[in-house]
Amino acid sequence: MNLSKLLNKISGQLSKGNPDFRNPNGVYMKTMNFRRFDPAYRAQGKKGLERGGKLEGEIWNAFASDHHLLSETATAIRANVDVGLPIEPTSDTDKDFEAEEGRILTRVHLARERNQKLVQQKKLAVIKSTGKLACEVCLFEFEAAYGERGAGFIEVHHLKPIHTLLPGQKTTLGDLALLCSNCHRMVHARRPWFTIEQLREQLQN
Ligand SMILES: [Zn+2]
Ligand SMILES: [Zn+2]
Incomplete structure (x- = not known):
């Protein structure tokens, strides 16, 4: 729910904002798209959502093995959205x-x-x-x-x-x-x- 709110704030700043963008259900689906790459999740015999975009794999590869980078990136995104983004x-x-x-x-x-x-x-x-x-x-x-x-x-x-x-x-x-x-x-x-x-x-x- 909190992630959905944050993503909607971001969407509002990036473009006009779309009321259906990443609602809580959408966040869940997206998380499951990423889960398909997650070895820990698969080890439990679960699969995630098999269909998804190519970009999800790229993002998973860039961040899955580097939690420090992931956390710094997330912090920077939140902080910049909090103060309002510069003009596009x-x-x-x-x-x-x-x-x-x-x-x-x-x-x-x-x-x-x-x-x-x-x-x-x-x-x-x-x-x-x-x-x-x-x-x-x-x-x-x-x-x-x-x-x-x-x-x-x-x-x-x-x-x-x-x-x-x-x-x-x-x-x-x-x-x-x-x-x-x-x-x-x-x-x-x-x-x-x-x-x-x-x-x-x-x-x-
Ligand atoms: Zn440059
Ligand atoms: Zn040059």
């Missing part, structure tokens, strides 16, 4: 970027890396220390490639693991990395998201 990103590319931890924390991640005040501070700090705005993965510089048109342009990526994004926690400049648009998209292109190090390694190969 509207572009289609944003909708392609969904972390394993789901739409809610993805939305928090995107909002943090688009905080214009912090983005400006980050760019200024990097220009001050390096004299340029270069991608931290491929070293691309917009101004060098596009001249005046590219001056001051680069994207900012938030480095903190998505399950640790709690409301009220300050983003520091050290939590942000500068990436060109290609590298930023490649970080987010598939689940799980790449780290900067993983992307560098991928680019070298």
Whole structure:
């Protein structure tokens, strides 16, 4: 019942909200969809609901063996929903970027890396220390490639693991990395998201 209420609050914040979304019966069904992967449940000779989506298996695999990650993710989702989510990103590319931890924390991640005040501070700090705005993965510089048109342009990526994004926690400049648009998209292109190090390694190969 409590889970159903929480999920409805989330649904309300993610979209218009649908009165039939995950009512208590729906939560029970969903739980049974997950149970089909649960060895402890199967060991009791029970089966769970055999039919279900492919995503349930992916989620089970990502979290079943890591209770710490699961609990941190659940805490972060609840905490962010409690304070109200940032405005939904509207572009289609944003909708392609969904972390394993789901739409809610993805939305928090995107909002943090688009905080214009912090983005400006980050760019200024990097220009001050390096004299340029270069991608931290491929070293691309917009101004060098596009001249005046590219001056001051680069994207900012938030480095903190998505399950640790709690409301009220300050983003520091050290939590942000500068990436060109290609590298930023490649970080987010598939689940799980790449780290900067993983992307560098991928680019070298
Ligand atoms: Zn790059
Ligand atoms: Zn990002």
